[in-house]
Amino acid sequence: MRFYLNGKLKHTDYTAPFTWDWDTTQYPSGQHTILVKGYCSGVFMDDDMITVTTNVPPNCDEVRFYLNGKLKHTDYTAPFTWDWDTTQYKGKKLKAEGYCSGVLVDSDQIKVKISNSSIALLSLLVFFLSAGIYRRR
Numbered sequence: 400m401r402f403y404l405n406g407k408l409k410h411t412d413y414t415a416p417f418t419w420d421w422d423t424t425q426y427p428s429g430q431h432t433i434l435v436k437g438y439c440s441g442v443f444m445d446d447d448m449i450t451v452t453t454n455v456p457p458n459c460d461e462v463r464f465y466l467n468g469k470l471k472h473t474d475y476t477a478p479f480t481w482d483w484d485t486t487q488y489k490g491k492k493l494k495a496e497g498y499c500s501g502v503l504v505d506s507d508q509i510k511v512k513i514s515n516s517s518i519a520l521l522s523l524l525v526f527f528l529s530a531g532i533y534r535r536r
Contacts, residue, residue, distance in 0.1 A: 403434040423453045459497040459504060467492050 400417035404426075410419040421433075431453060436446040440469040462479035464472040472481040479495075494508040 401436045403436070404434075406434075416536070424451065424458075426452050447500055459499050460527045461498040461501075463498070465492075465494040465496070468494075 401408055402412070402413050406420065409421075412418060417435075417437075429452065430450055432448060432450050433445060434448045437444045441509040447471075448534040458477070459479070460475060462474050463470055464474070464481040464483075466483075471483075474480060478496075483493075491510055492508060493511055494506060497504045
């Protein structure tokens, strides 16, 4: 199968199920024509065409990270990240909000469970093992 977008060949797939993953964020919003041509042993068999309309939101220029409803970090550079010290913040709800030119575009929230106790136990074991235990006779 050959996949065309707006008249230009974008992908060829030789194995069923024939697919093409189209990243619409790389194209402007509006109408686009997708043409698929089928071949069997190199011989053209059939084609089909559809026209789709995409609405691609602008790229975010700011992401705000919240922990339990309180703003903890804002990042202005993709990929937007926050290095979260889980020993400092014992949160349950982590939320990220994406902004474009100061306007909220999208947000997502998850619940997290934090358990740092195993790290503390390991630290104690390392401390005691390096000190050693001596018995007097």
